[in-house]
Amino acid sequence: MRVHLLIAGFFSLLLAACASKPPAPQAPAHQPAERPPASSPKGNDVVLFALSLLDTGYRFGGKNPEAGLDCSGMVSYIYGRAAGLRVSGSAADIARRGRPVERAGLRPGDLVFFNTRNAAFSHVGVYIGDDRFIHAPSSNGRVRIDQLGARYFAQRFETARSYFD
Structure with a gap:
């Protein structure tokens, strides 16, 4: 009889434990990561x-698709046609203008610059x-x-610029 009472008591404790609410989740100790900035309509x-x-x-x-494009010609062509902005010159010339952007703050449409020929700002995308x-x-x-994080480009990344608000 005692064994039956012990077994019944054990199962009632087990059921009570299963029916209890789990503890409320704790807030994370760290701040959540910042969201990337919203894209601009012109950037899109x-x-x-x-x-x-x-x-x-x-x-x-090259400055147009029919004849072929180089990196700065491509940027000039795209910005002129898609955003109505005059962006011209070499990649280095283009890098001298625009608002500096941290890599973590890049938005679609921003320009990224690389040192690909042992010359500052020799390539743009x-x-x-x-x-x-x-x-x-x-x-x-x-x-x-290409990926910014790809070894070749990660080692040669120099800066970024934005021409949009």
Whole structure:
């Protein structure tokens, strides 16, 4: 009889434990990560236009898709057509203008600059979001998308600029 009471008591404690509410979750000790800044409408237009140029042929000094594009010619063409902004000159010239942007604050449509020829700001691309950018590299000879975090570009990243509010 005592064994039955012990077993019944054990099961009633077990059921009571199962029926109790779990403890309330504790707030995290750290602050949540900041959200990336919202994209701008002109920046989105720039990205969409840039994507339409994927696989366009490369040509040194090229300023339009029919003849081929180099990196600064691509940026000038995209910004003029998609955003109505005159952005011209070499990649270094373009880097001297615009508002400086921290890498963590990049928004679609911002410009990213690299040292690819042992010369400051020798290459430029358009940031498209998600740590990716579109550019017209001389290697492989076509407009393409690459990762900012890819070893080659991560080692050569110099700065970023925004031309939008």
